[in-house]
Amino acid sequence: MSMDLEELVVSRTFRVPAVEGPAGDGTMATRQFDAVLMSAGFKLSGELFARLSGLAAGTVIDTAVRVLPMVRRLVGDHVEHNVYFRDFPANVPGTVEFWTECLVRALGDELAAEASIRSGAVNLLALPGYGTYQHDYAEMIAAHDELIASVRDRVTVLHAGMTLSEEVSALYLSMAGSVTPFGTEDVAVLRELALHCATGPQPAAVPVREHRAILNEVRLAAGADLLVDTVTDVLRLACLLSDGDVSLLEPTRFRSFRRPVRRALLAALDGVIAAQPAKLGDVGVRREAWKRLGERLHPHEYPRYDSAAQVFAVARGELAAPSFASRLERMLADGDVVGAARLLRSAPGMLFRSMDNLLRKAFGDLEREGVLLELNGAVEEVSGRVLLSVREHLDNRESGEMRIFANRSGRGAVLPDERYPIAPEVLDLLREMIDREITRRLDVPLPLVIDPEILEVALPLSGKGIGDGLGVLPRGSVTTVDAELLRFFVYWHERAVRTDFDLSAVLLDRDFTSIGWLSYTNLTEVGGVHSGDITAAPDGASEFIDIRLDKVEAALVLPQVNIYTGEGFDEVRESFFGYMSRDAYQQGAPYEPRTVRAKSDLRGAGRTALPLAFFRHADGRWRAKWLHLHLSGSPEFNRVESNQLTTATLARAVVERRYLTVAYLVGLLSATTESVLWDGGPIAEPVTFIGLARPDGLPAGSTVVTPENLRDLIPA
Structure with missing residues (x-):
């Protein structure tokens, strides 16, 4: 579309x-x-x-x-955005009172009572009127006073901008040249832009392989040369052309390709292998995929591409081509750690990603120094994103308690950290090595002006598992919540079957122990109110939770969206989560757009979403930290009561983890570039401005970095 x-x-x-x-x-x-x-x-x-x-x-x-x-x-x-209880957050009954009223209404209706009561038990969710709006949107709006404006409302x-064609081209070049992999929505946008900009300016480099496949799809249709330098680039393109998984995590059922497409793919393979025969070693990693692709490409019909034919011979086991990984495993099994590090010099990114494993296996000072020597020799060849990822890893290496993992779809897991420690002096040497290299690559020609509000925003090392929206920040980013009242909300619109999303919140103390929750089974908690349960959304539905930050007893509030039944986040017509912050006197309807601080699309394969956490800082002020995590959950009937322990563990791992933020890069830049913190006043000369939003009236010639293009800060 x-x-x-x-x-x-x-x-x-x-x-x-x-x-x-x-x-x-x-x-x-x-x-x-x-x-x-x-x-x-x-x-x-x-x-x-x-x-x-x-x-x-x-x-x-x-x-x-x-x-x-x-x-x-x-x-x-x-x-x-309607609510079940018309006057929300006022006049929401206690949970027991509410269920009692529902039962009284049901027992006054013989048919309803018969439908709700089975074998001496009452199906509370089947009570008449439960889960559906009891008033229309206009009636709900009429019951609320108008929102009183506040100077703290979002603006x-x-x-x-430039002309539409110039803006589209600039956006395309920025996204295509990004060093950060995108999530599903951004990939779709890049594909649309690539189609529109096929005949216009192209990026000098496309660092992310999955993005390269998208551009290659467009180049293939235009008859242009493909951007490939590995056999896997060709495999990704074949998957994309078959509407398969370009990330290669899931198997693709390849379609029958037209002859020109087969010829182009084989020619690209032939060029890669002819130039570097060692690339055949990559085939064995995905042997089955290559076999299936060979059945569709018919390489025997193109004898001139004899180098490409070797790819499929390796896949069938007819030609030996030891993979890089197998050679590496053999060296490590033989205890040749320095030899393994030397082998990895030909794959600098893999060398740095293997750094922790190599240093743990190194025996004695000589082997450790040998590994460090190889790392130091390869550091200039490693991508900036990999270096920053490793640098963040080093900052968390000494914690020794928990490790958090988040896959490409945002599913989170926490495991005990059982790795052998690495000596602190070695960690310091590695930090200095990476800091020195990142500093060398940073280039900001203009004086630097930094909005202090962006310093705690995490660097976007990956966009996977992160939905689009307004005010959405990378995982680990922290922002201040400057308000007395916090209100978060979920909206969903089912597509084909009845779908029930449940907005809930776990309340935790400073030790991350649960002290209560808010959900459709617990409508009121000290300082918090739930708007009521909606169990179907044929025309769209919303649920809200109100938290008085000056009254709530918890130190951490963890919102979550559970799929109780029906379609998943990737299946509904639309679903999103957001939060508002207000002063208590402002009144207004449950949803007021100018008080919305963030709104994020809900996407992912899990059945429970954890968008962000709100926590009370040591200074007493509340802050939000973005999680962007999902739990697999059960196919049906997910409830906050059954996953409190898991969500609390995940929240603790993310809240306590040290993420690499804008402050890290600003610290490196400040050593070589004139820089000041912005006080909100006018800026007279062209500058490089880094902040949450572009200031009005910024002088022409200035460079602006905001969350929308924060990836531009990451060096290549």
């Missing part, structure tokens, strides 16, 4: 592409546009306001009609 290119630009850059139209006095229409935007928490920048004001009023109105739905979707304001500024 084709995506709206203008909306892609607005949602991912907060820039409105230049509008074409007749000149005129559009000041009044622009002011009205700005006022409506502010009701959703957005505002026109000074430059964009001036640009629109110089156009005819009709052109401004047309622009508003297009842009307003885009920003409303960004924040989740494109749907109606997201929309800036003036």
Whole structure:
């Protein structure tokens, strides 16, 4: 399905592409546009306001009609958010009181009583009226006072952009050249942009192999040369052309390819092997996939590609080609740790990813020094993302308690850390080695201005398992929650079968021990209120939880979304999680767009989502830390009561883990670049600005790094 290119630009850059139209006095229409935007928490920048004001009023109105739905979707304001209890958060009954009222109503209805009572037990979820809205959206809105504006309400500024074609090209080049792998939504966007920009400027390099497969699909259709330097690049492309898993984690059922496609794939394979015959060693890693692909490519029909034919001969076992991994395993089994490190010099990224294992196996000072010597010799050849990942690993290596793992779909697991320790002085040497190399690669020609609010944002070393949205930050990022009242919410819209999502929250003390929870089975807890259970969403449904941060007894609040029954996060029409922060006096409806701080699409194969955690810092202020984790859960009937221990363990592992943040890179940059912390005032000269949002009125020629393009900070 084709995506709206203008909306892609607005949602991912907060820039409105230049509008074409007749000149005129559009000041009044622009002011009205700005006022409506502010009701959703957005505002026109000074430059964009001036640009629109110089156009005819009709052109401004047309622009508003297009842009307003885009920003409303960004924040989740494109749907109606109703609640089970009309007056929420007021007048929500206690759990026992609520169930008693439901039973009384059911027993007053003989048919309902007969349907609800079986074998002396009562099916509470089948009671009449339970799980469905008891009032319409208009009635719910009428029951709430208007939101009182606060200076702390969110204001997201929309800036003036270049022409649409220039913005699309710039976005494409930025995404295609990213060193960070993307999640599902971003991969789909990159594919759309690649199709649109096939004949335009192309990135100088495409570091991420999965992204390279997407560009190769487009290049193949255009008859251009493919970007391949390994046999696996060709395999990924074949998987993509068959609508399979380009990450190669799941087997692909290859389709029958047209002759030109078969010829192009075989020619690409032939070129790789002819140039580097040692690449045949990579075939054995995915032998079965190559066998299946060979059945579709018919290499025997193309005798001129004799090097490509060797790939399939290796896959069938007719030609020996020891894999790199097997040679490495043999050396380690023989105790030749230094030899293994020397072998890995030809694969620098793998060498650094194997660093911990090699150092643990090294016996004595001589072997350890030999491994360190190989690491030091290869450090300049390792990608920046791998170096930063290893650097983060080193910061957590001495904890010795728990290790957290998150796979590509965001499923989390925590295991005891049973590895042998590495000497602190060795860890320090490795940190210094990586810091020195990262510093050498960082290049910021302009003075650096840093918004202090971004310093605790984690570097985006991977986008896997992270949904799109507004204010979404990488796993491990921390932001301040400056409000008396915290309200988080979930929205879902089922596609084909009845689907029940349940919003819940576990309340933990400072030792990560559960002291209570909020859910449809426990509507009120000290300082918290649940909006009530909705058990189906044929037209969409919402649930909310309200937490008074100045009253709640917990030190940590862990929201979660459980799939009780029905479709998964990847199957529903739409689902997203978000949170609002307000001052207690503001009143307003349960959902108010300008108080939304973050809204994240819910995607992933798990049945329980853990988007983020809210915790009370040592200074007494509350903060949010992004988790982006999923639990596998049960196929049906997931409930907060049954997974409190698992979620608490995961939350502890993420909250206590030390993530590599923007502050780390800023610290390295400050040693070589003039830098200051931004105080919120005007900036007079062009700078490199790093912050949560682009300031209005930034001088022309400035470079801006915000969460939307934070990946640009990671050196190649």
